[in-house]
Amino acid sequence: MxxxxxxxxxxxxxxxxxxxxxxxxxxxxxxxxxxxxxxxxxxxxxxxxxxxxxxxxxxxxxxxxxxxxxxxxxxxLNMGLREDLMQLSVAQYLCQLAMELAPEEQPAAEYLQLMRAALWYLSENRRPPMLVKAAAEMRMLSMAGYMPDLVMCRECGVYDHDIMYFLPERGQISCGDCGVRWKENAIQLGRGAMTAMRHSIYAELRKLFAFTLQDEGLKQFYRAAEAFTLSKIEKKLPTLEFLRSMM
Ligand SMILES: [Zn+2]
The missing domain is CATH 2.40.50.140 (Nucleic acid-binding proteins)
Structure with a gap:
């Protein structure tokens, strides 16, 4: 059949x-x-x-x-991916991540929608590869059951602060006043990166890449998403190792 x-x-x-x-x-x-x-x-x-x-x-x-x-x-066809090494490398990596996280022989329409959009945004050069990678990582991990809690500071409950810390192992945030415990792995996020983190997991899927972020904010978002991914994916992905060597 x-x-x-x-x-x-x-x-x-x-x-x-x-x-x-x-x-x-x-x-x-x-x-x-x-x-x-x-x-x-x-x-x-x-x-x-x-x-x-x-x-x-x-x-x-x-x-x-x-x-x-x-x-x-x-x-x-996503032909544009063959013209730029960074775009190509992010595309290769996201494909490998999808092979790790998406279910086999079961419906996966949301994963497909995410991957289709990610490859298209990369190929058409509509967003920086760093942004596509970070947003796709956060969303795909959330779909796979690792959704972090980014609503408010885990200590005092504040939603909005100039500085937030993302705790990748815990999948939680802590505000600049509450800080982090000694030796806890944390990524500092300004307002731009914090908004991007929340958008990447809470926004409608079709709007996932419909935002912009630059400079330091983008670097923070990238670092946070990668640290989160590394804390959840236990095996080494060669395509991610290659990207890390390029940065
Ligand atoms: Zn707090």
Whole structure:
């Protein structure tokens, strides 16, 4: 029986002489692996839509123990990702993060919506890669069950302060008056970074990247999101290590 899904190609590797082995993030079946026979050949009908970072629709059938891509149609090619190393590296990393966090063989429409938007914003250069990475990390970890509590200071309950500290291990914030306990790992956030942190987890998903942040605020947001990710993802992700070496 054939199955039609919307999806994004998180990974595509050569299999045999001419086939592609794709890892897809799909709306109805989460992360799945699927073969596309002959798709490395430029003339093959599935060549374009089975390349990494493409968003499209895929008609699949199940054969023995794996999916096979029968037909495909691309919507976003995200070609811009191949023009800039930073954009490409963030895209690679977010794909790897999605492979870690998104469910397998279960509905994952929100993850797909997030990844589609992240790749598009990166490819079209609509937001700085640092901003896309940080917002996508915060949101994806929240979807995966690690949602931090960023409403108010954990000690005194204040919502608004010039300085807030984000505690990545705890997923909490503490205000500038209450401070942090000795030796506690904390990232200082000004108002801009604090607003971005809250936006990234509480805003409507379709508005996730619809904000701007610059300079020190962006650096704080980036540091906080990365520290949070590192505290929740136990294994080392090579794509993240590579990005860290670039910064
Ligand atoms: Zn406080």
């Amino acid at each position: 054939n199955l039609t899904v919307s999806g994004v190609v998180l990974k595509a590797k050569l299999s045999g002489d001419n086939d592609r082995f794709c890892t897809l993030l799909t709306d109805t079946h989460g992360v799945i692996n699927a073969y596309a026979k002959g798709a490395r050949n430029m003339k093959n009908k599935n060549c374009t839509a089975t390349a990494q970072f493409v968003y499209g629709s895929y008609e699949l059938f199940f054969s023995k123990d794996h999916y096979v891509i029968d037909e495909s149609q691309y919507e976003d």
